[in-house]
Amino acid sequence: MHEETKGSKILKWILIGVSLLFVVLMLVLPLVTVITEALKSGWQVFWQAVSDEYTVDAILLTLEATGFAVLINTVFGVFAAWAITKFRFKGKKLLTTLIDLPVTVSPVIAGLIFVLTFGRQSPLYPVLQALDIKIIFAVPGIILATVFVTFPFISRELIPVLESQGTDEEEAAALMGAKGTTIFRKITFPHIKWAFLYGVVLCAARAMGEFGAVSVISGHLRGKTNTLPLHVEILFNEFKYVPAFAVSAILVIMAVVILIIRSVVEYKGKKES
Amino acid sequence: MKKRKKTKRVIPYFGLSMGVTISMLSVIVLIPLASLVIYTAQMSWQDIWEAITRSRVMASYRVSFLTALAASAINAVMGVILAWVLVRYKFPFKRILDGMIELPFALPTAVAGIALTSLTADTGIIGGFFSKLGISIAYTPIGITVALVFIGIPFVVRAVQPVLEKLDPVYEEAAGVMGASRVRIFWKIIFPEILPSVLTGFGLAFGRCLGEYGSVVFIAGNKPFETEITPLVIMSELQEYDYASATAIALVMLVASFLVLFLVNLVQARNTKILTGGR
Amino acid sequence: MKNKSVKKILASVLALSVIGVSALAFAGCQKADTSNDSKVKITNVSYDPTRELYESYNKAFAKHWKEKTGQEVEVTQSHGGSGKQALEVANGLEADVVTLALEYDVNAVRDAGLIEDGWVSEFDNDSSPYTSTIVFLVRKGNPKNIKDWDDLVKSGVGVITPNPKTSGGARWNYLAAWAYADKKYNGDESKIEDFVKKLYKNVLVLDSGARGATTSFVENGQGDVLLAWENEAYLSLKDYPNDYEIITPSISILAQPSVAVVDSVVDDRGTRKVATEYLQYLYSDEAQKIAAENYYRPYNKDILKQYSNVFDLDINLVTIKDFGGWDNAQKTHFADGGVFDKIYEGK
Numbered sequence: 072m073h074e075e076t077k078g079s080k081i082l083k084w085i086l087i088g089v090s091l092l093f094v095v096l097m098l099v100l101p102l103v104t105v106i107t108e109a110l111k112s113g114w115q116v117f118w119q120a121v122s123d124e125y126t127v128d129a130i131l132l133t134l135e136a137t138g139f140a141v142l143i144n145t146v147f148g149v150f151a152a153w154a155i156t157k158f159r160f161k162g163k164k165l166l167t168t169l170i171d172l173p174v175t176v177s178p179v180i181a182g183l184i185f186v187l188t189f190g191r192q193s194p195l196y197p198v199l200q201a202l203d204i205k206i207i208f209a210v211p212g213i214i215l216a217t218v219f220v221t222f223p224f225i226s227r228e229l230i231p232v233l234e235s236q237g238t239d240e241e242e243a244a245a246l247m248g249a250k251g252t253t254i255f256r257k258i259t260f261p262h263i264k265w266a267f268l269y270g271v272v273l274c275a276a277r278a279m280g281e282f283g284a285v286s287v288i289s290g291h292l293r294g295k296t297n298t299l300p301l302h303v304e305i306l307f308n309e310f311k312y313v314p315a316f317a318v319s320a321i322l323v324i325m326a327v328v329i330l331i332i333r334s335v336v337e338y339k340g341k342k343e344s
Numbered sequence: 345m346k347k348r349k350k351t352k353r354v355i356p357y358f359g360l361s362m363g364v365t366i367s368m369l370s371v372i373v374l375i376p377l378a379s380l381v382i383y384t385a386q387m388s389w390q391d392i393w394e395a396i397t398r399s400r401v402m403a404s405y406r407v408s409f410l411t412a413l414a415a416s417a418i419n420a421v422m423g424v425i426l427a428w429v430l431v432r433y434k435f436p437f438k439r440i441l442d443g444m445i446e447l448p449f450a451l452p453t454a455v456a457g458i459a460l461t462s463l464t465a466d467t468g469i470i471g472g473f474f475s476k477l478g479i480s481i482a483y484t485p486i487g488i489t490v491a492l493v494f495i496g497i498p499f500v501v502r503a504v505q506p507v508l509e510k511l512d513p514v515y516e517e518a519a520g521v522m523g524a525s526r527v528r529i530f531w532k533i534i535f536p537e538i539l540p541s542v543l544t545g546f547g548l549a550f551g552r553c554l555g556e557y558g559s560v561v562f563i564a565g566n567k568p569f570e571t572e573i574t575p576l577v578i579m580s581e582l583q584e585y586d587y588a589s590a591t592a593i594a595l596v597m598l599v600a601s602f603l604v605l606f607l608v609n610l611v612q613a614r615n616t617k618i619l620t621g622g623r
Numbered sequence: 624m625k626n627k628s629v630k631k632i633l634a635s636v637l638a639l640s641v642i643g644v645s646a647l648a649f650a651g652c653q654k655a656d657t658s659n660d661s662k663v664k665i666t667n668v669s670y671d672p673t674r675e676l677y678e679s680y681n682k683a684f685a686k687h688w689k690e691k692t693g694q695e696v697e698v699t700q701s702h703g704g705s706g707k708q709a710l711e712v713a714n715g716l717e718a719d720v721v722t723l724a725l726e727y728d729v730n731a732v733r734d735a736g737l738i739e740d741g742w743v744s745e746f747d748n749d750s751s752p753y754t755s756t757i758v759f760l761v762r763k764g765n766p767k768n769i770k771d772w773d774d775l776v777k778s779g780v781g782v783i784t785p786n787p788k789t790s791g792g793a794r795w796n797y798l799a800a801w802a803y804a805d806k807k808y809n810g811d812e813s814k815i816e817d818f819v820k821k822l823y824k825n826v827l828v829l830d831s832g833a834r835g836a837t838t839s840f841v842e843n844g845q846g847d848v849l850l851a852w853e854n855e856a857y858l859s860l861k862d863y864p865n866d867y868e869i870i871t872p873s874i875s876i877l878a879q880p881s882v883a884v885v886d887s888v889v890d891d892r893g894t895r896k897v898a899t900e901y902l903q904y905l906y907s908d909e910a911q912k913i914a915a916e917n918y919y920r921p922y923n924k925d926i927l928k929q930y931s932n933v934f935d936l937d938i939n940l941v942t943i944k945d946f947g948g949w950d951n952a953q954k955t956h957f958a959d960g961g962v963f964d965k966i967y968e969g970k
Contacts, residue, residue, distance in 0.1 A: 079526065083433055090429045090441070093422050096470065097494055098444050101451070101459040108459075147368045154361035164613055166365070168606045173373055175551025175601035178453075178558065179575045180594045183582070184376040187383050187591070190714035191735065208716040219372055228502075231541070235510060241355045251356035266506065273502065276450040282558045283453065290716040291701040291708075292666065300452030305702055307458070308671040308834040310858045312842070319455040326450030330443040338439075398959065399968060458838065465843035482843065483828050562838070566786055566829045568967040576831065580788040583706040584958060585713075585731050 105323055108316035120306075120314035121321060128294045129302040130321065132210070133279055136217045136298060140278040141271055143218050148225030148270060152263075153255075155226075156233035157241060167230070173222040181219050182287020185212060208290030213298060216284040221274045228270035229263050236262050265337065272333045276326050380598065383591045395589040396596050403569040404577045405596075411485055411573075412553035415492030420546045422493075423500025424538070430501075431508040445501050448494050453558030460491055461563045483565030488573065491559040496549030503545030507538050540612045547608030551601040662695040663897050668718035670705035670791070670880070671834060672855050676753075676917040677722070683913060684904055688897065696897060704832055705791035712737065712885065719889050719898040722882045724791045727949035729881045742883045751879035752905035753919035756940060757799040759870040760840065760849040760856045767847045771872050772803040776821040781846035783839050787957055789831040792878075794957060796850040799876040801956075802941040806874055820966045841867075852878060853934070854918035877940040880919075 110117055120126065151170060155163060173181065189195060189206040199206060206212045244254045282300040289296040291305060299322050306315035384392060395401070429435075430442050448456065464471040464481035471481050481487045511534065519529050557575040564571045574597055581590035669677060681698040688696045701708065701716070705724035712718045713735035721738075723729055726749070732738050743749050761769050767780055775782055785793035797819070804818035827846045830836040833855060840849040841859055848870075851859070856869050882902045889895040904910055911921035915930045927934065946952040956962045 082526070086425055086429050087433060087435050090422075090426050091437075093426070094441055094444055097490075097497065098447055100463055100469070101456060101494070102447065104459040104463055105451070105455060108462075143368075143372075147365065150361040150364040151369075153357065154365050157355045158358050158362075160362075164606070164609050166369075168602065168609050169369060169373065170365075171548065171605045171609075172377075172602060174548055175555060175605060176377075177555025177575045177578070177594070177597055179578050180380070180555065180597065183578075183590070183594060184380050186714050187379040188376045192383075192587075192714070193379065196715065205717075207714070208711065215372065219376070222372060228506075231506060238355060245354045245356060254355070269502065269506075273446060273449065273498070276446045280450045280452045286558075290668075290711050291703045292716075293700045293702075295699060300454065303452055304454055305671075305674075307454070307838075308704075308832065309674040309702065310672060310834065310837070310855070310862070312838075312862070316455075319452065322450060322452060322455070323447075326447055327443075329450075330446060334439055334443055400964065461838075462843055465845065467844040483839075483845070561831045562835060565827070566789075566831060567826075568829075568964075576789070579831065580786070581959075582710060583704070583789050583791070584953075585706075585710065585734075586959070589959070 102323055105316055105319050109320040112313045116313055117317045120317035125294050126302060126318055129297045129299045133299040136214050137275050137278040139214045140217045140221050141274050144221055144225045144274050148229055151226040152229035152233050155230055157238050170223045170226055173219050178283025179287065181284035182216060185216055185288050207288050209296060212288045213285055213296060216288045217278045217281055220281050220284050221277045224274040224277060225270035228266040232263050232266040268333060268336060272329055275329055279322060279325060380591055380595055384595050387588050387592065392592045395592040400568050401577055401593060404572045404574045407485065407572060408554055408574045411488040411492055412550055415489045415496055415553050416546050416550040418493050419496045419500045419549045420542055423497060423545055424504055424542060426501045427504035427508055431505060445498050448498055456494055457491060457559030457562035460494060464490060482563050485571060487563040488560055488571060491563045492553040492556060495556050495559060496553050499549040500545030503541045504538050507541045511537055543608055543611050547604050551604050554601060555597060663894060664697045665719040665894055665898055665901065666699045666717060667720050667722060668701045668708050668712055668716060669722040670708055670724045671702055673722065674702055676914060676919065679913045680910055683909055684901055687904055717888050718885050719894050720882065720884055720902055724880050725949065726881045727953055728791055729883050730949065737885050737887045738883055739886045746882065746902055747906055748922045749879060750881050750883060752882060752922050753914040755853045755878045755919055756875045756938060757796050757850060757878065758853050758856050759872060760851050760859060761847065761868050761870055763866050763868060765868055769848050769870055772800055775825060775848060776818060780825055781827045782822065782825045782848055783828055783836050783846040784826055784850040785833050785836045786829045786831055787963055790833055792833050792852060795876055795878045798946060798952065802876055803874045816962060823966050857918040871935040871938050874939045877942045
């Protein structure tokens with residue numbers, strides 16, 4: 072880094088100040104609100120809401136859906152990033168646009184399309200019914216909707232890194248006769264390690280908090296298809312203001328834990344290298 | 345172009361990776377989205393046109409579009425500043441600040457909406473301050489914008505940050521040594537490098553904001569023609585069991601977000617070409 | 624080279640689709656129901672503020688059913704906005720019974736072909752075992768001196784009510800105001816419309832649901848009066864006994880939540896008997912008392928009288944029949960281009 076002049080120091084602190092102010096106002100205060108509301112009636116009420124059997128069911132379901140979302144999107148993200156950055160083909164722009172599309176589709180619409188595809192109006196419905204397969208208003212639907220809204224998160228993180236890295240190293244390795252898996256493991260993966268970690272964290276965080284799409288598709292069956300955000304919605308609608316915030320606080324804590332894990336892994340990893 | 349294609353295929357697994365990509369894309373994204381098109385196609389053109397151009401729906405497009413635009417513009421500026429601060433400076437609490445960025449994703453949008461509303465209503469901490477100045481935030485378009493800024497901020501920061509990290513400070517230093525002012529360095533050297541990523545972040549945030557529902561309904565006030573957003577109109581059509589109108593309006597929004605993304609990708613591709621042109 | 628990769632693409636597309644479908648199928652099958660002679664499971668799809676009511680009732684019913692048949696019964700509850708819940712049942716959510724906020728929503732399930740015609744007369748009192756009405760919740764001491772609907776159209780009064788287009792329950796609010804104006808102006812349509820229009824001009828926040836409206840009023844301090852269902856107003860009062868008062872207007876509407884057996888589902892699952900008894904038992908003395916304790920007005924007159932310290936029994940209540948039934952009211956008032964749309968379009 073070049074030497075700091077007096078002017079650049081002032082600029083530095085102004086920018087830091089603006090950033091901190093923004094983060095405090097926009098991100099920290101809402102979280103503080105959630106936590107204070109959750110504890111408004113004391114620890115006992117908080118603990119009661121958190122240890123409720125339906126809350127526990129909701130936590131498990133949220134973890135399940137998040138796990139599936141991360142798993143499926145990892146598989147997709149790695150293959151998609153590989154295909155898009157290591158080869159040239161027609162329609163690449165269209166493909167990347169389509170991959171990004173789920174992020175910008177309104178959650179309301181995201182839920183609606185699955186209802187239209189698998190619901191009673193759909194031509195698929197009799198087939199599913201005959202096979203006794205339930206997709207919407209059951210766990211598979213929730214997983215599908217969660218995967219949908221987090222679809223591009225991992226590929227999006229990988230693509231720019233792979234793009235800037237270019238294809239020379241892989242080509243060289245391939246020409247020297249290295250196997251595909253070896254190329255990926257030895258050459259590509261070290262480059263994308265951190266981007267991959269970012270992607271998983273983003274994906275997990277977003278999957279846990281997804282509300283709109285899952286809300287349309289879940290059916291809100293208590294103890295069966297309620298994720299944590301839906302449980303919050305229900306508690307809130309049932310005039311249980313404090314328990315609703317207590318359950319939200321679980322989500323906040325889960326998110327914070329994930330983010331801390333990421334920081335630790337990243338810190339250690341970067342120190343080693 | 346064609347010649348290059350052959351040399352590029354030295355790397356293995358083109359077929360496999362394309363196959364996996366396309367099939368997963370189809371099952372999870374394309375087929376469900378197609379159902380929207382199929383459902384809307386059952387209506388006559390006239391009905392579709394009527395459903396998507398009713399004055400109330402038109403007003404909601406305006407509200408959604410303007411608030412999303414304002415919020416993404418704010419996010420683009422703040423996102424660059426945040427990314428810059430996180431990459432270039434050392435200061436206390438930096439790691440915590442860095443970790444906070446994804447929290448808007450994890451907080452269910454409804455909870456975010458309720459929390460933001462209670463903060464920005466006349467009785468809240470922030471709202472109370474501004475109401476003394478005669479500005480009300482909650483239940484106005486400003487409130488919608490605040491919620492959307494909250495929702496969209498991670499997109500820009502996380503798009504710009506990796507690019508800034510990769511940016512070699514050598515050029516800046518060289519320019520600095522040669523006496524270029526910091527403002528000039530930023531606009532001439534750094535800004536062109538990060539512009540594609542800013543645009544990507546802006547586009548993603550904009551698209552996401554257009555469709556946001558959960559947090560906005562609580563803070564918006566939802567008055568028709570004033571603070572009613574398009575996703576809410578879709579919801580109310582669904583409540584009236586008017587699937588046809590709902591899917592038609594949904595399709596309009598889908599096309600809008602597709603166009604935004606496509607434009608972003610075009611700009612990005614052009615920029616990448618310029619940037620990698622020398623290689 | 625090119626052909627080969629296309630083939631590879633196709634092969635992996637096929638393979639993955641098979642894997643994907645079978646994975647979903649596996650996940651789907653896991654959820655198959657396990658009803659047998661000693662235990663039966665049913666699903667009750669209801670609307671938002673009935674959670675406590677059905678939590679207590681489900682226990683009472685389980686006991687009753689065990690005594691009667693020796694079989695255990697487990698009821699899975701689903702709560703949400705009434706219209707949304709109806710839509711989900713119509714879209715394939717397997718509900719054995721629906722207990723929704725209004726007849727119109729049950730009709731939507733009927734129109735999907737899941738409930739047979741004539742469900743309204745299957746149980747007593749148009750299949751509504753408990754009723755409610757629309758009241759005003761005002762701040763303690765009633766600073767704006769709000770006594771009746773007339774006071775709501777005065778300038779400077781801020782009204783909070785949910786949007787009748789997105790909240791089924793809020794349609795009762797709108798119709799109650801309409802009923803008052805109807806009486807006041809002796810059926811003069813344009814004057815009634817003006818009155819309702821003025822009222823909605825005073826609406827500060829048009830939330831998408833009842834609970835959102837309550838939050839705007841209670842937690843965020845918006846407005847002077849909240850139009851609410853009686854049972855919801857009592858719930859707010861229970862949480863904040865010192866901050867609010869309930870005002871009963873001179874005229875209101877009899878809000879009749881409707882219950883129905885979802886015929887095609889119970890025939891499919893073989894649960895008709897238990898589902899029918901589940902709804903029938905709502906009319907028993909025990910269940911009627913549970914309803915009253917959750918601030919719903921019981922259908923049984925004697926039990927209603929026992930709770931006369933809670934409910935204002937002098938209130939003049941019109942019913943949906945005065946509006947020519949739900950299908951009619953929906954078409955005139957709430958459909959696209961209806962009277963409610965005109966209220967906002969005329970600006």
